[in-house]
Amino acid sequence: MAEEKVVAFVLAVTEIGKEYDVVEGIKDIARRTDVEVEAYVVYGEYDVAAKIVADGLKKVDKVVTMIRSLPGVMRTVTLIAA
Numbered sequence: 001m002a003e004e005k006v007v008a009f010v011l012a013v014t015e016i017g018k019e020y021d022v023v024e025g026i027k028d029i030a031r032r033t034d035v036e037v038e039a040y041v042v043y044g045e046y047d048v049a050a051k052i053v054a055d056g057l058k059k060v061d062k063v064v065t066m067i068r069s070l071p072g073v074m075r076t077v078t079l080i081a082a
Helices: 019-032 057-068
Strands: 005-014 036-041 048-055 073-080
Touching: 005 019, 005 057, 019 036, 019 048, 019 057, 048 057, 057 073
Parallel strands: none
Antiparallel strands: 005 048, 005 073, 036 048
16 A cells, blocks of 8 residues: 655755755755655745655655755755645
8 A cells, every 4th residue: 555645845044045056956856766846946034945745754754854965955944734
């Protein structure tokens, strides 16, 4: 039986001028994993917003950890959809 899909949103604060590099890094993560990821530069308190759709929390955790380790990422907030 396949695990239920988990949807999560990651909001990231980046170093000044690094938001587009972080979005490209997130898109690269999506290409290297079997997880659906969308990423956008946004305006406001956060610089980048990403949507993750994965088979289970372990895969979400893996992708979030990869995002947090990208150069230029200073801080993240992760929201798991209900």
